Amino acid sequence: MRKILVVLLLTISAGFTTSSAQKLPPQKETLDVVMKVNKYFMEKYADYRTPSFVRNVTRPSNIWTRGVYYEGLMALYSIYPRAEFYDYAYNWAEYHEWGMRNGNTTRNADDxxxxxxxxxLYNICPKPEMLKNIKSNMNMLVNTPQVGDWTWVDAIQMGMPVLAKMGHLTGEQKYFDKMWDMYEFSRNQLAGKGMFNLADGLWWRDADFLPPYKEPNGEDCYWSRGNGWAYAALVRVLDEIPANEKHRQDYINDFLIMSKALKKCQRTDGFWNVSLHDAGNYGGKETTGTALFVYGMAWGVRNELLDKEEYLPVLLKGWNAMVKEAVHPNGFLGYVQGTGKEPKDGQPVTYESVPDFEDYGVGCFLLAGTEVYKLQ
Known part of the structure; x- marks a missing residue:
């Protein structure tokens, strides 16, 4: 009888494992939805030179919002290398002369x-002019003593991966060292406290949100997309730095701490709220934070940093929710919070609402989709 019970339990366990694996969508299905969302964007913004005109301000198309879109496009290109994707990115970069808005000597990570x-793009087909400006700017950061530039959590995703990629490309440790010094300041020292709250495993958006600032329910304010930026930055850095880089384990530790905290915050429908610890403060589905969390968790599972049995259901629930409830038939992406820095900004966030900038939402979704694709 005991032997029968053991066999039965093993069979049930195997059934759960098989069932869990079957929940992964077929690669073609994932690619199709990612392609649909990207096609909508590329057709609507066919002229990559067109600046953004929002709130009576004209912004060039190499602004950070568009930069995030191209991060996603290059991720898509890595699994489906169509010439039109490369050309769209290359022509955009060449139009801007491989430079940054507001000049080529800047400390602003958004730039x-x-x-x-x-x-x-350089790694695909290297030409010296492609690196001239960005390498010069990174060298300026390396060769000056300031480390306190990243005073808002978004900057960690905008800036850290550039230094990581430059270090990977050149093999020079100085880029990794500067990246750590700047990250460590933002994490631990900014405003005397740092933006990363180890107790909750989440990031405050900037010094304005450090305690005693509270949400309406009395909790600390942890903005979804802000934490998504930090989470994605850790993934993108870990993808670039060598296995023996002296701070690699520090980044991994933060990634694991965040993963545990984020898992606890997921809504029952698979999305995450704009406010991670106060569902009543502009609560509701939100795509950009959800996409960035799915991106990070999928990468973590694929790279065996996160337990597959524990995190695969979480990330798939988030991915399936976005596919079923945020993606319109024509590829438009709903539930994208507009720009801002806290839950009340960029509202309303609905299925139909168009955010002030569409590009970064698409970029986040493409990052998530390409990582889900790679899981098989």
Whole structure:
């Protein structure tokens, strides 16, 4: 009888494992939805030179919002290398002369976010002019003593991967060292406290949100997309730095701490709220934070940093929710919070609402989709 019970339990366990594996969507299905969302964007913004005109301000198309889109496009290109994707990115970069908005000597991570794509393009087909400006700018950061530039959590995703990619490309440790010094300041020292709250495993958006600032329910304010930026930055850095880089384990530790915290915050429908610890403060489905969390968790599972049995259901629930409830038949992406820095900004967030900038939402979704694709 005992032997029968053991066999039965093993059979049930195997059934659960098989069932879990079957929940992964077929690669073609994942690719199709990613392609649909990207096609919508590329057709709507066919002229990559067109600047953004929002709130009576004209912004060039190498702004950070577009830089994030191209991060996603290059990820898509890595699994489905169509010439039109490469050309769209290359022509955009060449139009901007491989430079940054507001000049080629800048400490603002939003300005040099575009450098992530410049380096990716260089790695595919290297030409000296592609790296001239971004390498010069990174050398300026390395050769000056300031480390306190990343005073808002978004900057960690905009800036860190550029230094990581430059270090990978050149093999020079100085880029990794500067990246750590800047990250460590933002994490631990900014405003005397740092933006990363180890107790909750989440990031405050900037010094304005450090305690005693509270959400309406009395909790600390942890903005979904802000934490998504930090989470994605860790993934993109870990993808670039060598296995023996002296701070690799520090980045891994933060990634694992965040993963555990984010898992606890997921909504029952698979999305994450704009406010991670106060569902009543502009609560509701939100795509950009959800996409970035799915991106990070899928990468973590694929690279065996996250337990597959524990995190695969979480990330698939998030992915399936976005596919079924955020993606319109024509590829438009719903539930994207507009720009801002906290839950109340960029509202309303609905299935139909068009955010002030569409590009970064698409970029986040493409990053998530390509990692889900790679899981098989």
């Amino acid at each position: 040099y976010c575009c450098g992530q794509t410049y380096i990716d």
